[in-house]
Each structure stands twice: as structure tokens, then as C-alpha cells.
Amino acid sequence: xxxxxxxxxxxxxxxxxxxxxxxxxxxxxxxxxxxAINLFTxxxxxxxxxxxxYTSMVQHGDVDRVVVINDEVAQVYIKKDSLDKEPHKSxxxxxxxxxxxxxxxxxxFNIGSIDAFQDELxxxxxxxxxxxxxxxxxxxxxxxxxxxxxxxVMAAIWMFIMRRIGGGGGPGGQIFxxxxxxxxxxxxxxxxxxxxxDVAGLDEAKxxxxxxxxxxKNPKKYTDLGAKIPKGALLVGPPGTGKTLLAxxxxxxxxxxxxxxxxxxxxxxFVGVGASRVRDLFKQAKEKAPSIIFIDEIDAIGRxxxxxxxxxxxxxxxxxxNQLLTEMDGFGTNSGVIILGATxxxxxxxxxxxxxxxxxxxxxxxxPDLNERQAxxxxxxxxxxxxxxxxxxxxxxxxxxxxxxxxxxxCNEAALIAARRKKKVIDKQDFLDAVDRVIGxxxxxxxxxxxxxxxxxxxxxxxxxxxxxxxxHASPLVKVTIVPRGRSLGxxxxxxxxxxxxxxxxxxxxxxxxxxxxxxxxxxxxxxxxGALSDxxxxxxxxxxxxxxxxxxxxxxxxxxxxxSGQNEYAFGKPYSEHTAQVIDEEVSKMxxxxxxxxxRLLTENKEKLxxxxxxxxxxxxxxxxxxxxxxxxxxxxxxxxxxxxxxMNGNGAKTKEVPDGPTDPSATGHAEA
Numbered sequence: 001x002x003x004x005x006x007x008x009x010x011x012x013x014x015x016x017x018x019x020x021x022x023x024x025x026x027x028x029x030x031x032x033x034x035x036a037i038n039l040f041t042x043x044x045x046x047x048x049x050x051x052x053x054y055t056s057m058v059q060h061g062d063v064d065r066v067v068v069i070n071d072e073v074a075q076v077y078i079k080k081d082s083l084d085k086e087p088h089k090s091x092x093x094x095x096x097x098x099x100x101x102x103x104x105x106x107x108x109f110n111i112g113s114i115d116a117f118q119d120e121l122x123x124x125x126x127x128x129x130x131x132x133x134x135x136x137x138x139x140x141x142x143x144x145x146x147x148x149x150x151x152x153v154m155a156a157i158w159m160f161i162m163r164r165i166g167g168g169g170g171p172g173g174q175i176f177x178x179x180x181x182x183x184x185x186x187x188x189x190x191x192x193x194x195x196x197x198d199v200a201g202l203d204e205a206k207x208x209x210x211x212x213x214x215x216x217k218n219p220k221k222y223t224d225l226g227a228k229i230p231k232g233a234l235l236v237g238p239p240g241t242g243k244t245l246l247a248x249x250x251x252x253x254x255x256x257x258x259x260x261x262x263x264x265x266x267x268x269x270f271v272g273v274g275a276s277r278v279r280d281l282f283k284q285a286k287e288k289a290p291s292i293i294f295i296d297e298i299d300a301i302g303r304x305x306x307x308x309x310x311x312x313x314x315x316x317x318x319x320x321x322n323q324l325l326t327e328m329d330g331f332g333t334n335s336g337v338i339i340l341g342a343t344x345x346x347x348x349x350x351x352x353x354x355x356x357x358x359x360x361x362x363x364x365x366x367x368p369d370l371n372e373r374q375a376x377x378x379x380x381x382x383x384x385x386x387x388x389x390x391x392x393x394x395x396x397x398x399x400x401x402x403x404x405x406x407x408x409x410x411c412n413e414a415a416l417i418a419a420r421r422k423k424k425v426i427d428k429q430d431f432l433d434a435v436d437r438v439i440g441x442x443x444x445x446x447x448x449x450x451x452x453x454x455x456x457x458x459x460x461x462x463x464x465x466x467x468x469x470x471x472x473h474a475s476p477l478v479k480v481t482i483v484p485r486g487r488s489l490g491x492x493x494x495x496x497x498x499x500x501x502x503x504x505x506x507x508x509x510x511x512x513x514x515x516x517x518x519x520x521x522x523x524x525x526x527x528x529x530x531g532a533l534s535d536x537x538x539x540x541x542x543x544x545x546x547x548x549x550x551x552x553x554x555x556x557x558x559x560x561x562x563x564x565s566g567q568n569e570y571a572f573g574k575p576y577s578e579h580t581a582q583v584i585d586e587e588v589s590k591m592x593x594x595x596x597x598x599x600x601r602l603l604t605e606n607k608e609k610l611x612x613x614x615x616x617x618x619x620x621x622x623x624x625x626x627x628x629x630x631x632x633x634x635x636x637x638x639x640x641x642x643x644x645x646x647x648x649m650n651g652n653g654a655k656t657k658e659v660p661d662g663p664t665d666p667s668a669t670g671h672a673e674a
Contacts, residue, residue, distance in 0.1 A: 046075065046108040047091055054109055058124050062088070065131035066121060067105065071114045075105035185284075186251045186258040194248040200379045201372030201404070202242055205363045209233065209246060212338060213254045216290055229290075230360040231329065232339035234298075236346040237365030240405030243342040246365070247294045250340065257291040259284070263300030266320050274301065274320030282327040282337065289336030298341040304350040321350060329357040347564065367403055370396055370498065376404050380411040387427035395431055400498050410434045440485040447484040454618065456521060456529055457482045457490045462614040463520025463603060464492035464513060469628055469635055470602050473509035480613075481622045489531065492517075504552045511539050512595040512602075519599035520610060539595075543588040553587050556580070606632070 054076060057063050062082040067075040078088055083097050083106075092106055111117040124130040196206050215222055215229045222229070235243040251258040259281065266274040285291045295301075301320045328339055341359065343349065353359065368376060374396040381392065399407065413434035418426040436443075449457070461480050468474035475494035482490040518532040546552040549562040561575050574581065603610055609631050616623050616631075629635070 046105050047093075049076075049091075049107045049109050051109055051111070054107070057107075058128050058130055061128060063124075063128070063130045064104075065133070066124075068111065068114075068117070068121075068132065068134045069137050071134070072110065074109055074111045074117070076107035076109070077104035078106045184260045186260065194245070194252045196249045196253060198379065199242060199245055199249050200375035201368045202246065202365060205235070205246060205365050206249075208361060208363050209250055210253075213250060216254055216256050216292075216338075229338065231357060232341065232359040233361040233363055234346070234354070234359040235340070235342040235363050235365055237344060238367060238403060239344050240403035241365045241367060242404045243344075243365050244296055245404070247296070247340055247342060250292065251294070254292060257285070257288040259291065259293045261295060263295055263297045263302070266301050267317065274316055275323035278320060278323040278327055285337045290338075291336065292338045292340060294340040294342070296342050298353075299343045299345040299348055302341070302343070302349045302353050304348060321353070325350075325352055325358065328353075367401060368407075370400075373399055373402065373407060376407045377411070380408050384411060384415055385425045387425040389428040390426065390431065391428070394428075398432070398435060398495070400496060406438065410438055413437055436485070440488065440491060442485065444484040447489075449484070449489070453489075454482065455614075456525065456531065458614040458617040459520045459524045459610070460517035460529075460531055461490045461492050462610055462617055463516040463518075463599070465516075465613060465623075465628060466520070466606060466610050466632075467516030467599050467602060468492065468494065468513040469632055470606065471509040471512055472636075473503075473506040474513040475510070477625055477628065479622060479624050480617060482617050483621050488534075504546070507542060507546055507552070508591075508595060511542055511592065512599050514539050515592070515596045516599045516603065519596060519603055520614075523600060523603050523607065524610075524614075539592055540588070543591045544584070546591070547584050547587050553591075555587050556583060 054063075054074070057076070057078070060082075062078050062085070064077045064079045066077070069075060080102060082088060083092070083102060088106065089097070096102065096106060121130070121132040125132060196210060199206060212230060212233065219229070235246060237243055247260065251260065261281070266277050281293065285293050301317055301324065303317065303321075305318050305321060339359070346354075346362070354362070374392055377392045377395050381390075399410070402410070410431065411434075414426050414430040417433050417437070418430045421430075423430070461482055465477055465480045468477050475496040478493040478495050480490075480492045485491065514535045515532075517535055518528050521528050521532075547556050549560050551558040551560055563575075576584075612631050613623070613628065616627055620627075
């Protein structure tokens with residue numbers, strides 16, 4: 001009811017389209033009037049003839065008199081008794097043969113030389129009695145109308161050109177409106193058609209933003225207690241988590257003007273344009289207060305000042321930011337305007353922009369948890385035709401670490417896969433294939449791989465699977481495949497636990513499992529290949545993070561060199577000495593080599609089982625958890641396995657695709673191409 005009330009109010013004509021007055025109608029009316037006047041004057045005007053015709057009329061005795069106008073034009077008056085004769089009867093309009101028009105002049109012609117024509121007039125007078133006279137005539141009315149017509153046409157052409165140039169059409173678009181705001185305005189019934197009901201999960205963020213909307217709708221409830229409306233709220237979070245969607249919901253819920261634009265809309269190659277657009281934006285917002293301004297990707301203009309690479313130069317972005325800071329909370333009043341910002345790079349924003357009074361609230365929009373993913377799936381599954389086998393809770397459990405945008409993409413990919421297979425509904429298998437497609441890339445069934453390369457890939461992936469099965473804190477294994485997908489020649493798929501804290505033992509076990517592929521190649525073939533590139537990259541980053549960021553190394557100690565504020569982005573040196581850098585490199589190398597030796601030791605102890613697992617991979621190309629149970633027996637660390645979701649098992653180990661997936665990049669644990 002509340003949504004209808006704000007769009008359909010009694011006695012309100014906002015629902016009816018307003019017809020704006022078009023100034024082109026004025027130009028059209030002027031042209032029509034001028035043409036009508038010319039037509040009326042031409043209807044009773046003289047007939048233009050040649051001088052030879054005039055001479056013939058004189059010789060026949062039809063001409064009564066001649067009047068010379070401005071020494072240029074001769075007006076010929078015909079005798080009344082000659083009008084009924086030819087050629088006058090056929091040449092003249094019937095209206096000129098009777099009544100007042102019969103008095104003439106009937107004909108007109110250009111005389112050429114006035115001296116020669118005067119001699120001819122004297123001769124005609126003497127021989128035929130044709131009278132003649134000379135007149136000066138000023139036709140002011142017609143000249144004025146001609147000038148008015150000319151100016152009107154020029155004004156119309158000028159207006160047309162200016163509108164084309166200033167309206168954004170063509171290469172020169174916006175040249176005259178370059179300092180104006182480019183914000184998209186939602187007001188007067190115009191809405192995004194998205195409400196908070198369309199935003200799944202993000203309950204805490206919605207609660208914060210709904211309070212702002214409620215303040216705009218019912219301010220008295222808050223002002224009676226002395227509360228003031230928050231001046232701004234900043235949405236911070238990883239890409240795809242729904243920051244812009246929340247802003248669209250506010251535009252759909254709030255019954256106030258909503259200005260939406262991107263941070264890049266202020267950036268232009270001309271000096272002073274960004275600051276001018278900021279001023280124009282806030283001027284419009286103040287005129288329509290209370291109102292909301294939403295700036296998406298605000299880091300485009302909100303980057304910290306004094307950190308530009310071109311030091312000393314006149315930075316247009318800094319000028320734009322200075323104007324934005326002044327407009328948000330400067331010397332002048334700015335009541336009734338709420339600022340919403342969204343960014344995934346809050347670490348680079350200027351501290352003056354983040355302080356209370358400008359952005360009173362910072363709302364962190366994090367990756368959705370299990371319950372939120374389930375709610376997001378329900379939203380995106382509504383328009384799809386689903387089979388009864390699709391379980392929303394199962395899909396949510398198979399996608400830890402996925403954002404809302406990732407989930408939307410998976411639902412769309414599942415629909416495309418089902419349509420490609422000419423199905424009438426989308427079943428569970430299509431969703432699982434969609435997860436594989438989104439994470440691992442396109443499956444390359446026809447990729448040419450030699451037999452020796454295939455053996456290397458099989459033992460590499462079997463090494464990953466074996467180590468992850470034998471160590472305690474590795475993520476639960478889902479499947480192992482040697483089918484090329486994307487840039488990977490093979491992959492071991494895991495379903496990581498959703499945990500917020502990670503211990504040293506857990507990180508070391510993950511490193512050991514990642515190095516299991518190269519260790520298996522070393523043991524079985526006595527050589528290693530370039531296929532472990534992504535594994536080494538992952539392990540190296542993890543080891544350096546343990547030593548320099550998390551303080552998980554005894555020799556370096558409880559020290560973190562991580563700068564969460566991002567203020568040292570343009571620092572000239574490292575925050576530690578050369579000796580400390582050498583210590584860090586030594587500890588990282590020691591940590592990685594230790595886990596590599598550990599992986600080789602575990603694989604050597606279980607060499608026969610490793611061979612059996614690799615042989616199954618060569619035969620089936622895809623094996624699952626139960627295949628490992630047949631070879632290794634039940635996993636000793638069942639508690640870890642039960643903590644994650646149950647993976648669907650394939651009873652005969654056949655090459656099926658009904659397998660769950662995780663957010664781990666296949667190339668991170670796979671045999672990637674070098």
C-alpha cells in the first residue's frame with residue numbers, strides 16, 4: 001500500500017504525461033503567416049510580361065498609361081474596353097477583369113536602361129497617346145517580413161545545431177554542457193523497480209540503510225529525540241557482493257529524489273570540469289532536498305591526496321576531491337542531502353573523506369555465508385524452470401566463497417547448459433556442470449596430449465589427492481580429474497570449510513597438499529615438469545604471508561609488515577632492513593622445502609597406493625571420494641570431512657559429472673600448462 005501511495009496520490013497529476021512547449025511551433029507559425037501574406041498579395045498582383053509584348057500592346061492601342069516604379073519596373077494599365085479582347089482575356093486572372101481590380105495595373109516588366117525607356121515612352125505618347133509617369137515606392141512591409149523570415153530560419157538552424165552539440169549526440173556531444181552533472185535522477189514516480197525484498201541476505205546492511213530511508217519518510221520520530229539524519233554512508237566490500245544493488249533498492253524504496261552516477265563521471269580531460277560537476281550536482285540536490293546522492297566507484301575521485309606519481313602537477317582528481325569534501329561538509333550548509341558511496345578499494349580513500357560528518361557510517365558488505373547464499377539462490381531461481389531434483393540448500397553448500405554475482409552467473413550458466421542439451425527443465429546435474437564451467441573454464445575434450453604427458457598429469461593429480469587424504473587439515477576432497485579444462489591439464493577439486501580463522505598447522509597442511517603434485521612426479525619419474533607453476537605460486541604467496549603478514553614464524557617473530565590502510569603505496573623502500581629481508585627469504589624457503597620433503601616422505605610411504613590411484617585416473621579420467629576410500633581406507637580425520645557438505649558419490653566410479661565443486665581455482669591445485 002505504501003508503494004502505491006507514493007505513486008498514486010489523490011488529486012495528483014503526476015501520473016499524466018506533461019507536454020512540454022516546443023518553440024519550433026513559433027517558427028512554424030511565423031513562416032505560415034509570411035507565406036499566407038505573400039499568397040494573398042500575389043492573388044491580385046500583375047502579370048509579368050516581356051518588353052516585346054508591351055510594344056505589341058501599344059501598337060494595338062490597348063495601353064492606357066504606364067507608371068515607372070523606382071526606375072526599374074514599369075506597370076502597364078490596360079484600357080477597360082480592351083480587357084475583353086485577346087490576349088488579355090486569356091492571360092489575366094478573371095478577378096482582374098471586373099471590379100476594382102480592373103483599374104490595374106494589369107502587367108509589369110523590367111525596363112532595363114531608364115534613358116532608352118524614356119525615349120520610348122515619349123514616342124508612344126506622341127504616336128499612340130500612352131500617358132506615363134515616374135514614382136518612388138518604398139515597400140517596407142514586405143522587406144520587414146522578409147527579414148523576419150530570414151532571422152527566424154537562422155534562429156531555428158542555430159537552435160537545432162546547439163541542441164545537437166549540447167545534447168550528447170555525435171563527436172562533439174556535451175561541449176556546451178561539459179560542466180553540468182551527469183547524474184541520473186529518479187523522482188516523480190520514476191523508480192528502479194527494485195526494493196529491499198529483492199536483495200537476498202545482507203540483513204545487517206539492509207537494516208542500516210532502511211533506517212536512512214525511514215528517516216526520510218518519518219523524520220519526526222527521530223527529530224523528537226534530538227537525532228540528526230546521517231550525512232553519508234559508505235558501502236565497502238569485495239566485487240559482486242551487492243553494493244550497487246543495495247543502492248538501487250534505496251532508490252526504489254525512498255520517496256525522495258535519488259541522484260545516481262559513477263565516480264568516473266567527474267573525471268574529464270579539461271581542467272576544472274570535475275569540480276564544476278560536483279558543484280552542479282549538489283546544487284540540484286539542494287534544490288530538491290531532501291534527496292540522496294549515490295556515487296558508485298567513489299575511489300575514482302576519492303583517492304588519498306598527495307600520493308600521485310606526478311608530484312607537483314595540478315592534479316584534476318585532487319581538485320575534484322577537494323570540491324567534494326567542501327560540498328559534503330564545508331563552511332556552507334548542506335542540510336537534507338544524504339551521500340551514499342560504494343567502493344571495493346576503501347584502503348586507498350582519503351582519510352578526510354572517511355571521517356564522520358561526511359561518511360558517518362561505513363557498511364561492510366561481505367561475502368555471503370551459507371544461509372545468505374541459500375537466500376540468494378532462491379531469488380535467482382525464481383524465473384527458472386527447475387526439476388524436482390534441484391535442492392537449494394545443496395547448491396548453497398557447494399558454493400562456499402561465492403559472491404552474489406557468482407551465484408547469478410551459475411544460475412544463468414545452468415539454464416544455458418540445459419537449453420544446449422534440449423531439456424525442458426533445469427536439473428541438478430546442470431547446476432553442477434555450471435559450477436565446473438564457471439570455476440574451471442571450458443572443458444577441452446579434444447585437446448591433444450601424448451601418452452607420457454598424460455601419465456605425468458595422472459601422477460601429479462594423484463599426488464595432490466593422496467596428500468590431501470593423509471594430512472589432517474587439508475580441505476575435504478571432492479574429485480580428481482585429468483580432463484583438460486580452461487588452462488589446466490588436470491585438477492583436484494576440494495570443498496573448503498567456511499572458517500574465519502586459520503592456524504599455522506592448517507596453512508602448512510594446505511601447502512603440503514599443494515606441493516604433492518610435484519613431489520609425486522619427482523618420486524615416480526625422477527624429474528619434475530613445469531606443470532606445478534600455479535602450485536608454486538600459491539605456496540610462495542602463502543609462505544610470505546605467514547612470515548611477513550600474520551607473524552606465524554618464530555625467527556621473524558610477532559611482526560606484521562602489512563599496511564591495511566594503504567598509505568604506504570608509494571613508499572620508496574621496504575619497511576624492513578636488508579638483513580631482515582634476507583631472514584624472510586630464508587624462512588620462506590625453509591618452510592616451503594620442509595613441506596615439500598614432508599610430501600615426498602608421505603608419498604614414498606604410500607607409493608603403491610599412489611600408483612593404484614594414478615592407474616584409476618588413467619582409466620576413468622575422473623575419480624571421486626569413494627574411489628580413494630577403496631584404495632586408502634576410511635580417512636582418519638572424519639571430523640574434518642563431516643564439517644563440510646556431503647559430496648554425492650558415484651557408486652561405480654564411472655565418469656559422471658554429478659560432483660560438487662568448491663571455490664578453489666582448478667589451476668591452483670592442478671597441472672597447469674607452462
